[in-house]
Amino acid sequence: MLTPVERGGLYLPDCGLWMDARRPKPFAVVSHAHSDHTARHASYLATAPTIDFMRVRLGDAVARRGIPLAYGETYPHGPLKIQLFPAGHVLGSAMVRIETQSGESLLYTGDFKTRPGLAAEAIEIPQADTLVMESTFGRPEFVFPESETVQAGIANFCRECLKANQIPILLAYSLGKAQEVLKILEAAKLPIMAHRTIRALNPIYEQHGIPMPETRPLDFDNMEGQVVLMPPTIRKQIPADIPPHRLAMVSGWALQESARYRYRTDTVLPLSDHADYPDLLKFVEQVDPRTTYLMHGSTTALAADLRRRGREAWSLSRDDQLELL
Numbered sequence: 001m002l003t004p005v006e007r008g009g010l011y012l013p014d015c016g017l018w019m020d021a022r023r024p025k026p027f028a029v030v031s032h033a034h035s036d037h038t039a040r041h042a043s044y045l046a047t048a049p050t051i052d053f054m055r056v057r058l059g060d061a062v063a064r065r066g067i068p069l070a071y072g073e074t075y076p077h078g079p080l081k082i083q084l085f086p087a088g089h090v091l092g093s094a095m096v097r098i099e100t101q102s103g104e105s106l107l108y109t110g111d112f113k114t115r116p117g118l119a120a121e122a123i124e125i126p127q128a129d130t131l132v133m134e135s136t137f138g139r140p141e142f143v144f145p146e147s148e149t150v151q152a153g154i155a156n157f158c159r160e161c162l163k164a165n166q167i168p169i170l171l172a173y174s175l176g177k178a179q180e181v182l183k184i185l186e187a188a189k190l191p192i193m194a195h196r197t198i199r200a201l202n203p204i205y206e207q208h209g210i211p212m213p214e215t216r217p218l219d220f221d222n223m224e225g226q227v228v229l230m231p232p233t234i235r236k237q238i239p240a241d242i243p244p245h246r247l248a249m250v251s252g253w254a255l256q257e258s259a260r261y262r263y264r265t266d267t268v269l270p271l272s273d274h275a276d277y278p279d280l281l282k283f284v285e286q287v288d289p290r291t292t293y294l295m296h297g298s299t300t301a302l303a304a305d306l307r308r309r310g311r312e313a314w315s316l317s318r319d320d321q322l323e324l325l
């Protein structure tokens with residue numbers, strides 16, 4: 001039996017396997033390099049790009065403890081077979097498929113996106129008996145616009161700012177989201193200035209076959225005429241006396257009316273590296289599991305929704321455990 005539990009990461013008690021544990025473990029599988037999915041494990045399985053990102057963010061010693069596994073290859077772990085499949089979320093992101101000796105299978109999505117991105121591998125969807133799916137945007141109101149519309153919206157925001165002699169400042173997480181934005185700005189032929197945490201990751205994209213545009217290092221004194229890209233944490237450092245500018249957060253949460261006020265930005269641009277509600281429902285149909293477990297975000301609501309659609313589905317969060325009593 002492969003029954004998952006959420007315990008600061010995903011744990012399979014029947015075989016003692018951790019995935020995306022947030023505390024260091026003797027061995028774990030790491031789905032991707034975002035900090036809420038990684039820890040300083042003694043040994044871990046991940047894709048080569050994920051290990052490279054961890055080298056930049058957590059140092060050489062942690063990177064050396066990583067065991068690289070290519071998509072589709074099989075890693076034997078005791079009686080289990082472990083495989084990684086592209087998750088479409090950020091470069092190197094993987095869904096983890098576990099198979100027991102008796103042929104029972106479980107798929108853990110980690111964070112995933114089914115729509116093709118500009119700076120991540122296209123998703124590949126395997127079948128599994130049990131599905132553990134992230135459901136960050138698991139409510140019906142979350143329907144993202146077409147990718148082309150989102151990309152045009154970002155380019156137009158920047159062009160309009162520059163035309164009005166305002167500096168467009170885009171806030172985007174430095175791993176994944178920033179590189180998607182860089183590819184959009186490159187296609188729009190806009191001059192780019194980027195924070196060093198973004199520039200530090202670009203060589204890894206190049207090494208793994210995704211060329212990135214030229215960027216100038218962030219310089220608060222010389223931002224005029226540039227599109228400025230920085231992670232949201234850096235906005236605190238923007239001097240109060242910079243020339244006229246407009247701030248935009250780049251986030252899937254843009255679909256919520258309140259997002260602009262929550263982020264305290266002039267606008268929010270709805271580029272996401274997650275699946276939206278219709279994508280989540282379609283994904284469950286494609287994997288076609290016997291049982292679906294949900295992690296992150298609207299787990300209880302989406303589980304109830306899937307059950308109404310005739311699927312066995314449960315939240316792994318504590319709230320839903322109460323629902324089961």
Ligand SMILES: [Zn+2]
Pocket residue numbers: 032034089111
């Ligand atoms: Zn992530």
